[in-house]
Amino acid sequence: MRNDDRRERLRTALIDAAEATIAADGLSALKARELARDVGCALGAIYTVFPDLDALILAVNLRTLTLFEQAITAVRIAPEPAGAATPAERDAAVEALVRLAVAYLDFAAAHATRWRALFQHRTEALPDWYLVEQVRLFRYIEAPLRVLRPDLGEPDRALLARSLFSATHGLVSLGLDEKLMVLSEPVLRGQIEIVVGALGRGLAGE
Amino acid sequence: MRNDDRRERLRTALIDAAEATIAADGLSALKARELARDVGCALGAIYTVFPDLDALILAVNLRTLTLFEQAITAVRIAPEPAGAATPAERDAAVEALVRLAVAYLDFAAAHATRWRALFQHRTEALPDWYLVEQVRLFRYIEAPLRVLRPDLGEPDRALLARSLFSATHGLVSLGLDEKLMVLSEPVLRGQIEIVVGALGRGLAGE
Numbered sequence: 001m002r003n004d005d006r007r008e009r010l011r012t013a014l015i016d017a018a019e020a021t022i023a024a025d026g027l028s029a030l031k032a033r034e035l036a037r038d039v040g041c042a043l044g045a046i047y048t049v050f051p052d053l054d055a056l057i058l059a060v061n062l063r064t065l066t067l068f069e070q071a072i073t074a075v076r077i078a079p080e081p082a083g084a085a086t087p088a089e090r091d092a093a094v095e096a097l098v099r100l101a102v103a104y105l106d107f108a109a110a111h112a113t114r115w116r117a118l119f120q121h122r123t124e125a126l127p128d129w130y131l132v133e134q135v136r137l138f139r140y141i142e143a144p145l146r147v148l149r150p151d152l153g154e155p156d157r158a159l160l161a162r163s164l165f166s167a168t169h170g171l172v173s174l175g176l177d178e179k180l181m182v183l184s185e186p187v188l189r190g191q192i193e194i195v196v197g198a199l200g201r202g203l204a205g206e
Numbered sequence: 207m208r209n210d211d212r213r214e215r216l217r218t219a220l221i222d223a224a225e226a227t228i229a230a231d232g233l234s235a236l237k238a239r240e241l242a243r244d245v246g247c248a249l250g251a252i253y254t255v256f257p258d259l260d261a262l263i264l265a266v267n268l269r270t271l272t273l274f275e276q277a278i279t280a281v282r283i284a285p286e287p288a289g290a291a292t293p294a295e296r297d298a299a300v301e302a303l304v305r306l307a308v309a310y311l312d313f314a315a316a317h318a319t320r321w322r323a324l325f326q327h328r329t330e331a332l333p334d335w336y337l338v339e340q341v342r343l344f345r346y347i348e349a350p351l352r353v354l355r356p357d358l359g360e361p362d363r364a365l366l367a368r369s370l371f372s373a374t375h376g377l378v379s380l381g382l383d384e385k386l387m388v389l390s391e392p393v394l395r396g397q398i399e400i401v402v403g404a405l406g407r408g409l410a411g412e
Contacts, residue, residue, distance in 0.1 A: 163377055163397040203404045
């Protein structure tokens with residue numbers, strides 16, 4: 001039992017240290033040797049609690065997803081209408097989609113290194129438990145979609161939620177990134193409001 | 207003069223070899239030593255025609271942009287209406303946006319390694335001539351936007367065209383990539399049609 005406690009403490013200490021490194025300097029700064037030094041363990045001890053560094057990075061990314069979930073639970077989303085949605089209820093659902101997208105921009109801008117690590121991290125295949133956590137976050141997008149597209153079944157709505165996330169991610173990542181000309185945050189916010197707003201209204205009009 | 211010819215031939219041979227390597231095995235397979243061997247020149251000769259490997263990669267990426275432009279010029283886009291657009295003309299403009307987005311998916315799927323190299327490539331700042339080439343491609347998106355949003359001035363339309371590209375890029379890259387669950391190409395195509403179609407209709411309805 002005490003052995004399990006020690007393992008758990010080491011695991012937590014390693015995640016803490018890796019999280020701090022990624023937050024400060026990005027994923028590329030993460031080195032096993034420096035982690036071991038930060039935590040005060042032998043290099044090999046890392047691999048007694050994580051199969052490899054990828055698994056440790058996934059544990060950090062899971063914390064990032066949780067942090068993001070805290071940010072979006074703060075987004076006020078109107079309750080779902082009981083029957084057919086009124087125009088005002090549809091407007092509120094479009095507004096909810098816009099707010100979620102803006103919350104994603106805000107999160108990416110505020111936690112740039114952590115956010116980038118979610119996508120830089122390359123592993124053979126993401127484990128199921130991690131994919132489940134990602135998919136769980138799409139539920140926040142599904143709620144307004146239920147109002148805008150009550151005709152869609154559960155799988156189609158889940159797929160569409162993922163696509164709305166992907167489109168928003170494209171706006172945010174190419175907006176903040178240096179691949180095209182970088183946009184200022186207020187300009188990017190304005191574009192997200194225009195594009196996601198139009199998208200929501202277009203979906204509602206079908 | 208003959209010296210200039212020789213430089214030009216070496217330059218072209220290096221771009222050809224780099225393009226073939228990127229197309230076959232991706233950007234990470236590109237190594238200066240192997241390029242020099244492929245082309246039959248000394249390692250140092252590369253740097254007599256390119257300041258660094260980044261510049262050579264940009265020259266390959268420029269070819270990829272040109273290849274993509276050939277693909278999208280094949281997308282039939284209805285001529286712009288002379289006066290205020292009729293509903294049918296607006297529908298045709300929405301359809302053009304969808305076709306351009308699907309053409310982007312098709313290109314990314316058909317030329318996956320070349321396409322990825324456009325975004326993997328990291329340099330301090332992209333040179334102006336390259337940014338101009340990127341921006342030029344957004345013109346294809348601006349044409350239908352002129353029909354859907356005749357109220358927008360030139361800079362706002364250009365910005366919106368870039369944003370529509372970014373949203374489409376997000377759909378394609380997260381759809382083909384392993385960061386979320388990979389979507390099959392027909393499913394991804396269907397999502398692009400739904401999302402970009404809704405976006406176009408939402409923009410037209412303003």
